[in-house]
Amino acid sequence: MATRRLGLILSGVTGRIGVNQHLGRAVAALRSSPLTLANGDVLELDPVLVGRNAARLRQIADRFNIDRWTTDLDAALSDRDDSVFFDSALTGLRFDNVRRALEAGKHVLCDKPLASNHAEALQLTQLAARGNLRNGVMMANLWLPGMRKLRALVDAGFFGKVMRIRGEHGYWIFEGDQRPGQRPSWNYRKEDGGGIVLDMM
Incomplete structure (x- = not known):
């Protein structure tokens, strides 16, 4: 050894x-x-x-x-x-x-x-x-149970033709007492790397 x-x-x-x-x-x-x-x-x-x-x-x-x-x-x-x-x-x-x-x-x-x-x-x-x-x-988020279930529902046609989606991701980066609990604003800006969809999905 x-x-x-x-x-x-x-x-x-x-x-x-x-x-x-x-x-x-x-x-x-x-x-x-x-x-x-x-x-x-x-x-x-x-x-x-x-x-x-x-x-x-x-x-x-x-x-x-x-x-x-x-x-x-x-x-x-x-x-x-x-x-x-x-x-x-x-x-x-x-x-x-x-x-x-x-x-x-x-x-x-x-x-x-x-x-x-x-x-x-x-x-x-x-x-x-x-x-x-x-x-x-x-690509950890792709395999979360909620993401897999959503994919299965979309594939099965449960929602019909999807025209628009609003999603919220529940991962808290900060505790929420000193700064907001969700992701910092730079995660949402395209000029800082593609925006939240590219970053999270």
Whole structure:
């Protein structure tokens, strides 16, 4: 049995979802209970945080006992010992971040959406294929029970011809006492990455 290190570049995990979900529930859990592979080897994550705010990165790194952090994405991508890139930065930054990671030879996992339009998504997919790189997008909301039920009802014609939809997503990012509980306004603006439908679906 050997210990295998996995260098993981984490971009954009400084927001509430990134800290609570990606770091708190996933990365921290895997670091405290390393994954045993089928051959008996143990996989240990060695993350590096990447973001725009050095003070925030330092605070988060200290909280989760992460030794490495940087505001320089290019420096992180140039480290050959880090083979996987995870991006949950703002939607409007995603295409460029993922493109740079793929060009640097990194396997990629990113939050939804992969890109703001079909052409960009296709370009990233082709770039990954040319580099023989693994890639994936987390599309968690598509598989929520309510979303699956809604899809089944639409497919069955239950609503007839759908002309207009108003939907509300019940995921609270903030507690509601200091700021409104729902998603911040930038999630709803097309100029900030495609709007709420692209961001949430």
